[in-house]
Amino acid sequence: MRVPWGKLGALSHKINPLGALSQSHHQHGAAPDSSRNGNPPTNNTQTTPTPGAPKSRWNLRAVSRMKRSNSSGKAGLQQENEDNVKVDIVEEENSDLLGEIVMTGTLSLPGKLIHSSTEVTAKLTSKAFLWSLHCIRLEDIVAVSCYEDSQRITIHSYAFVRTRWVPETFGRARRCRTDLHFTASTVEEALGWVAAFAQQGCYIQFLPHPNSSKKGSASTETTTPSAAKEAVKCRASREMLVVLNPKSGRGRARKVFRSKVQPILELAGFKLHVVETTGARHAQTMAMQLDLASCPDGIICVGGDGIINEVLNGLLSRDDADQACTTPIGIIPAGSDNSLVWTVLGVRDPTTAALAIVKGGLVATDVFSVEWTKTGATYMGHTVAYYGFMSDVLELSAKYQGRFGPLRYFVAGVIRLFNLPKYKCEVQFLPAENPSVEVRIDKLEDPVEHQLETSEDKGPVFDSESEIVAEPRLNNIGSLPNHEGIMGSPAKLTVEVDLFGPLDATNEPSDYVRGLDGKTKRSPSASRLSAPGSLEEAVAVHPMAAGASPSPRSRSRSKSRSDRGLSVLSAMAPKPLRKSKSSQRIVNAEAGVVQSCLGDNIANSLGRRWGPLEGAFDSKAGVTATVQSSTKPREPTAEDWVVRQGPFLGVMICNHQCKTVQCLETQAMAPLAEHDDGTMDLLMVRSVGRFKLLRFIIAMQFNRHLSLPYVEYMKVRSVSLEPSKKGHLRCGIDGELLTLDGPILTSVLPYQCRLIGCAKKRS
Numbered sequence: 001m002r003v004p005w006g007k008l009g010a011l012s013h014k015i016n017p018l019g020a021l022s023q024s025h026h027q028h029g030a031a032p033d034s035s036r037n038g039n040p041p042t043n044n045t046q047t048t049p050t051p052g053a054p055k056s057r058w059n060l061r062a063v064s065r066m067k068r069s070n071s072s073g074k075a076g077l078q079q080e081n082e083d084n085v086k087v088d089i090v091e092e093e094n095s096d097l098l099g100e101i102v103m104t105g106t107l108s109l110p111g112k113l114i115h116s117s118t119e120v121t122a123k124l125t126s127k128a129f130l131w132s133l134h135c136i137r138l139e140d141i142v143a144v145s146c147y148e149d150s151q152r153i154t155i156h157s158y159a160f161v162r163t164r165w166v167p168e169t170f171g172r173a174r175r176c177r178t179d180l181h182f183t184a185s186t187v188e189e190a191l192g193w194v195a196a197f198a199q200q201g202c203y204i205q206f207l208p209h210p211n212s213s214k215k216g217s218a219s220t221e222t223t224t225p226s227a228a229k230e231a232v233k234c235r236a237s238r239e240m241l242v243v244l245n246p247k248s249g250r251g252r253a254r255k256v257f258r259s260k261v262q263p264i265l266e267l268a269g270f271k272l273h274v275v276e277t278t279g280a281r282h283a284q285t286m287a288m289q290l291d292l293a294s295c296p297d298g299i300i301c302v303g304g305d306g307i308i309n310e311v312l313n314g315l316l317s318r319d320d321a322d323q324a325c326t327t328p329i330g331i332i333p334a335g336s337d338n339s340l341v342w343t344v345l346g347v348r349d350p351t352t353a354a355l356a357i358v359k360g361g362l363v364a365t366d367v368f369s370v371e372w373t374k375t376g377a378t379y380m381g382h383t384v385a386y387y388g389f390m391s392d393v394l395e396l397s398a399k400y401q402g403r404f405g406p407l408r409y410f411v412a413g414v415i416r417l418f419n420l421p422k423y424k425c426e427v428q429f430l431p432a433e434n435p436s437v438e439v440r441i442d443k444l445e446d447p448v449e450h451q452l453e454t455s456e457d458k459g460p461v462f463d464s465e466s467e468i469v470a471e472p473r474l475n476n477i478g479s480l481p482n483h484e485g486i487m488g489s490p491a492k493l494t495v496e497v498d499l500f501g502p503l504d505a506t507n508e509p510s511d512y513v514r515g516l517d518g519k520t521k522r523s524p525s526a527s528r529l530s531a532p533g534s535l536e537e538a539v540a541v542h543p544m545a546a547g548a549s550p551s552p553r554s555r556s557r558s559k560s561r562s563d564r565g566l567s568v569l570s571a572m573a574p575k576p577l578r579k580s581k582s583s584q585r586i587v588n589a590e591a592g593v594v595q596s597c598l599g600d601n602i603a604n605s606l607g608r609r610w611g612p613l614e615g616a617f618d619s620k621a622g623v624t625a626t627v628q629s630s631t632k633p634r635e636p637t638a639e640d641w642v643v644r645q646g647p648f649l650g651v652m653i654c655n656h657q658c659k660t661v662q663c664l665e666t667q668a669m670a671p672l673a674e675h676d677d678g679t680m681d682l683l684m685v686r687s688v689g690r691f692k693l694l695r696f697i698i699a700m701q702f703n704r705h706l707s708l709p710y711v712e713y714m715k716v717r718s719v720s721l722e723p724s725k726k727g728h729l730r731c732g733i734d735g736e737l738l739t740l741d742g743p744i745l746t747s748v749l750p751y752q753c754r755l756i757g758c759a760k761k762r763s
């Protein structure tokens, strides 16, 4: 595969004609500073570009600049003080494309003629495998096959390929399987390469010698482990449950899984138990009754947001919910929306999602709980809860499911637009920005990653003669510190999950219903480190939860109310929201401290299998998990609650940005939302008529919706919503339609869900 020069522009100057790699961040005329990016110095030939011999984009830029300055009569580049010479290497500075060199050597590529071969210089770095002028990223490599007693190795990858005759502007590149065969000069050298790939987290497949096997049997793994297999400690195979919704999207989830996903996962050594759902709630019941030992590495959900929501609700409604919520969840987007996986992991196609699962990593995400304060029933969500136009359209669209398929949301939306009712309700919320009740979390570190960093060797540089010393990256985890002591005993929050409560439809809103916006307007400082609400605030419960009915008047009575002890629940003082009923399951969730309350064994095993856990914290910052409360956080009182009364066009409570796969990458319903900041983003649209609603929908396409005068947007920790009795009595949670027979209270439960993959880069 050719190096994509357009995207990998920086690569061009890193490979000299001899194939040797140079370190990045060269300064003109100066020796490259290898310490700058933390890479150890290597004995490779370093390229020092000279203005007279432009070989790369880097040089060309310098030369063109020199020519310009010469032609304008100014002193040439040569005459300038070398320290002052600035070369435009912005692109290079931001990209460390090659990473650390792990191994170099010479490999043979099979030639076009039989028995012919070409020798090439090959290099494995922490980010890519390079040979000759070709490059393949490690994240595209699914597995490496090693043949017993043979010098041959095969690299199986799913890199992006573009159809040659289609111009770049049209169509997207597709991932295609590519098997690259190489031959090392000796068996030991081949094993050295394999060990190096294993060290980089690639799955190693040990196969029988190609000549000894019958035709077609090469894909079966050897049953007798050879000495080589034992020497190369590769990533263990993973065992997972696959929950597949055959009705997701356009009913193609099964086909997508069998044709695109299963081959990749099996190539990477996964053992899969596939279960197809038979109807609504099947996945939830399954997750509730599941023996977690049967899927030690987690659950893969194939479908849309609805099926993930069901699995999440099932896991969190178990008796052992504190352990069940640590179950890693992989997502294969095969539904009509797939907002969670796209927004949080930046994955939109099933093949890339499968690769993300193969590569591992864990992302901790917040979950919100919606409690029906009358009955005590609770339903969890991970994307968005909404009331008003969206839930109305969701309800209406169920009628058109058979006739219009995925277009039903559009049809229902148009009908509702011309027949727009008023959605009267009262909203009360606890703003996240209130500094007096803010708790900062700094340096909450992932213990698994820290352990990895401290225990593993700092990337030995291999060469072809070196012995096999590679250790698998994730196998060196020792015992982990128990953070419970550091964090303090986690607040126990007992919540109920009413499995067969108010749910009465199972449809997902389309992008039209969701009212997608345009350009993302994200603030880089969007409360990433400062995570108000992460612990204490997470369980700050509205007075209503304790039985009081909230109203604007309640604010004036707040003092006496709090005096009577009706107002709030303390975060650190465990207090059940509701007592159990026989028909309801009790969840014992460790509110907000999933990260810290992990037992050593769970954290150990998860880390070994999936790699470091990402959260809202800087995992590289330090080992200690500390809750820094410079000012002692106080419990929120009724006076902290802000009241708004409807009618509204819509009230949306978002847990993340809520992008949808069908729309542009820049679009987001809640541009400032973060999936792991311990807060939710509340969007309220005042009822101003159908033309203003239309304007709102259009403005959202250009990300101008937040500036509309009838739109209110803020970060909150808790929201209570009480619909008027004669109004619309439905709400939607992650596409599930639920009945509102009274007020509901929405609160964040930080880090209650962990997704397999790496979080999308925050801008």
Ligand SMILES: Nc1ncnc2c1ncn2[C@@H]1O[C@H](COP(=O)(O)OP(=O)(O)OP(=O)(O)O)[C@@H](O)[C@H]1O
Binding pocket: 245, 246, 247, 248, 249, 250, 277, 278, 279, 280, 281, 282, 302, 303, 304, 305, 306, 307, 308, 310, 334, 335, 336, 337, 338, 339, 506, 507, 508, 509, 735, 736
């Ligand atoms: N076998 C089935 N038949 C009918 N409905 C099902 C079945 N399995 C699950 N469901 C229901 O379908 C709902 C929607 O499923 P899912 O979210 O996977 O697909 P989708 O709605 O097309 O995608 P998205 O939620 O991303 O829009 C789920 O909430 C679930 O209750």
